[in-house]
Amino acid sequence: MYKTMLACIVCVLVSAMSALLGLPGLSAAPALAAGPSTYEDNVVAWKPYGPVNGLEYKMALDPALFAADRPAASFTALWDALAASAAKNGFLLAKSEKIKVRLRTRSYFDTDGLALRDAGFVIRTTANHNKDGSAKEDIKLTVKTSGKAPAFILGTSLDTVGIRGEVSAEDNPYMDAQGNMASRLEKSVNIRGDAKTFGALDRPRLRQFSRFVPALARSGLAADTKLTPVSVCTYSAMMGSVKLAGVAAEITLEAWTDSWGGAPLALELSFRIGNQDYYAIPEVVASGNEFYRKVVVQGLDHMKLPDGDRFSGSKLKMLRDRQ
Secondary structure, three states: OHHHHHHHHHHHHHHHHHHHHOOOOOOOOOOOOOOOOHHHHHHHHHHHHOOOOEEEEEEEEOHHHOOOOOHHHHHHHHHHHHHHHHHHOOOOEEEOOOOOOEEEEEEEEEOOOOHHHHOOEEEEEEEEEOOOOOEEEEEEEEEEEEOOOHHHHHHOOOOOOOOOEEEEEEEOOEEOOOOOEEOOEEEEEEEEEOHHHHOOOOOOEOHHHHOOOHHHHHHOOOOOOEOEEEEEEEEEEEEEEEEEOOEEEEEEEEEEEOOOOOOEEEEEEEEEEOOOOHHHOHHHHHHHHHHHHHHHHHOOHHHEOOOHHHHHHOHHHHHHHHO
């Protein structure tokens, strides 16, 4: 009996030494603990410079899947494909009771050489339209910091002067060429007004925007620099939502055309979580990453735009390249 006990003890000791030393011919060593995730790296890198309020995932789809004369039907077909993919992967989508397609025009402003973008800024206006395509009076001005280090993106104040602005920052997660989750950080301020507020926007000067957002002076461009607009017509609908670790994420589909009823230029699926403390929601981010990877990227692989990540990262460049 004592010999048997001694043999057992020896086996245990040998097994333990094998695990520690990884000796060949013995039991395999345990896997090393995983290193910091992209999320953990983001928290460390971003938190010293300011809050991040949420995240938005995007994937570019094949524009041929959208028909401008049947926007609601086009979006519904895409939703059904997404819902089927979600069900296969254990996610349940909640569809909006009524699908309302919104018509908007979006205009991006920069120099011909994209000097603002290179300096880390994006200027965009959004105007709502009626069903007949006629423009409504309200205009939303958005100024963003992006494409630079966190110290610049989050550390640049986008506080407004003389008008109310809503400032927020978010992560735009995406999957890189190697299949790993990566991040694009951006911060923005939204200002609401009308044509009287912002002036003529057919060939505006930087001062028309920098007078409200002084941070644009950090671009290094003179206040009287002329900016060139690039505009698109957009069709969009908030299709429904999905619960990610108990938090609802809104799912939106949006298509771009050169003109109302024109051929589609771009088509995008996105889901967004807002009004959250990004640094305190690791479970939500993990669930969002899983939904994005399995349901969207893999599940809708046959619908995605080849090399679509470039489109999602630089819409302005995509539009300029078409000119």
